[in-house]
Amino acid sequence: MAKQHPRPTESELTILQILWSEGPSTVREVNNVLNVQKENEVGYTTTLKHLQIMAEKNLVSRDTSTRTHVYKPNILEEDTQKNLVKGLIEKVFGGSAMDLVMQALGNHNTSPEELDKIKKLIQELENKKS
Amino acid sequence: MAKQHPRPTESELTILQILWSEGPSTVREVNNVLNVQKENEVGYTTTLKHLQIMAEKNLVSRDTSTRTHVYKPNILEEDTQKNLVKGLIEKVFGGSAMDLVMQALGNHNTSPEELDKIKKLIQELENKKS
DNA sequence: AGCCATATACGAATGTTTTCGTAGACAAGT
């Protein structure tokens, strides 16, 4: 019992993000968020269709007890991140997690506090090994 | 003069990987590599078509001076990694490079030597700031 | 009851990616 869900498409990921951050939402709510954060409007029925497809794929589940259905994610944000990172590591970093880390650290601004957090994590990892 | 190349598709990325690691190659060579590393055969003309499209997109260039054309990547592996990492950070990590790093470190085995390398990089970053 | 705003369902147009069949060119061997 491992892989139950297919990989979300790009649009589906965008919608999942909204559900993760906003909590269970109606089509209207999702669509509104989409349209404030994007310059090019996306039609209401487009969003509806996406959510219906996502429900078919089991990526989300919906409460249809009221006229206005409420959708909620069926997969965890963290698991999704994990899968995508894993895919990226395998696909473009030849399986080396470190190469990805170096890349990410080198090319994106990271605050001193964040660097500290990473150092702490490395500490923990090192302790676990010994 | 910045963005000249479109984002490679999944299949195109796979092929680029081969070109990066094997160097300039013929269709036959690329196709062979594809078929040893994958369980499901991919047809020769499929690979040919991919490379032709990639040439149109300017992702690769080809030497047509001999009957058997030789393809080579037009983009750097590192730049491609950079773009993909950037995209992933924005799309699923809310813009936080650190979150991605934590995710990658936490979920994938990293050797002590690799951890050392990362620590060194962090050192450098900290020095730069001060 | 009748109207209006808003909901879902459905199907189809459009766009993109992946796959491969078929045709014609060409080089090498006989």
Place this chain on the structure above:
DNA sequence: ACTTGTCTACGAAAACATTCGTATATGGCT
């Protein structure tokens, strides 16, 4: 010169993803 194997070009089918028009249902207001 002919056959055979391998090459490129081209086009189109198949698969997948995105978008939206239209039909129909429903709840709330007058």
